[in-house]
Amino acid sequence: MGGGHRVVASYLVVANETADSPELHHAVAEIHKHDPDAEFVIVIPTTPLNLLQQFEGTVKSARVLAAQRAQSTRRYLESLGVRVRSTRVGNWDPYMAIEEELANEKYEAIVLSTLPPGVSRWLRMDLPSRVARRHPEIRLVHVVSRSATGRSASESPN
Helix, strand or coil, rough: CCCCCCCCCCEEEEEECCCHHHHHHHHHHHHHHHHHCCEEEEEEEECCHHHHCCCCCCCCCCCHHHHHHHHHHHHHHHHHHCCCCCCCCCCCCCHHHHHHHHHHCCCCCEEEEECCCCCHHHHHHCCHHHHHCCCCCEEEEEEEEECCCHHHHHCCCC
């Protein structure tokens, strides 16, 4: 090898309702622990509001909500010392959002965060399997978060 210049690994984080979940934060923190130089790109698809489990009624558009989630996720991860290179609001279709991102950049892994089976629209779409089949060369880290937001975690006993 030589040259002393190490290529910094980039990780793609894709989430929407689970963007602020402790499970996702933990998964990113683990990657960061093993690869402290790693950079993360956060993509929040603009899921139409009527398809979301819950959101604050004051939000006017899916795009605004996605942007807010991207920013709050970024702030939290940066508070852990994680390097977030950018945040983006993606296509409303999470598969397309991932495809568009992978077309422009090389990623070490995709961290895909979903709600649990039965609740998750992305799992009903078979999103993790579709992405894994389409990009066998990229490691897929599928994080299942118990709750849509950190706030509602107290409501679910398990």
